[in-house]
Amino acid sequence: MPPTRAQRRERDVTAEIQGRYAAEALALLREYGVRVCHWRSSMSGIAWVGNPRRPIEAPHPRSPLSFAVLAHEVGHHALGRVRPRWREEYLAWEFALEQMRRRGVPIDRRVRERYAASMRYALAKALRRGLKAVPPELLPFVLPDA
Numbered sequence: 001m002p003p004t005r006a007q008r009r010e011r012d013v014t015a016e017i018q019g020r021y022a023a024e025a026l027a028l029l030r031e032y033g034v035r036v037c038h039w040r041s042s043m044s045g046i047a048w049v050g051n052p053r054r055p056i057e058a059p060h061p062r063s064p065l066s067f068a069v070l071a072h073e074v075g076h077h078a079l080g081r082v083r084p085r086w087r088e089e090y091l092a093w094e095f096a097l098e099q100m101r102r103r104g105v106p107i108d109r110r111v112r113e114r115y116a117a118s119m120r121y122a123l124a125k126a127l128r129r130g131l132k133a134v135p136p137e138l139l140p141f142v143l144p145d146a
Helices: 007-008 020-034 063-077 085-103 109-130 136-141
Strands: 035-040 055-057
Touching: 007 035, 007 063, 020 063, 020 085, 055 063, 055 109, 063 109, 085 136, 109 136
Parallel strands: 035 055
Antiparallel strands: none
16 A cells, blocks of 8 residues: 555655756755655645655656756745745745756746746635735736636
């Protein structure tokens, strides 16, 4: 039987890191005291903010996009809980992009598109939950009416 999510969170597979940007990602993980508990095969991630062992799940840093996803999850731990939730997502993306610049990882078209899509999703969710006015940080992600 495969491990439960709670059991997976307790693992540390950071040392199994692979990919073109492994050295940069490992330095980032060490700098912020974050560990990888599961390497994902998809371009998605999760951070358990508040867990004292600071676990994340992320893809191996094989491309700029996978590095961005990993750095975004590290950003959640570096920032801690931020409210409202859309602001936490925005700041985690800004953190990831800054880490990419600092570490010489290119911010390519796929990274920019993922960032924009993620922020459009966060904005739509905030509006569904009652956000009355679009904050200036989210204005670039407002789509024109179709």
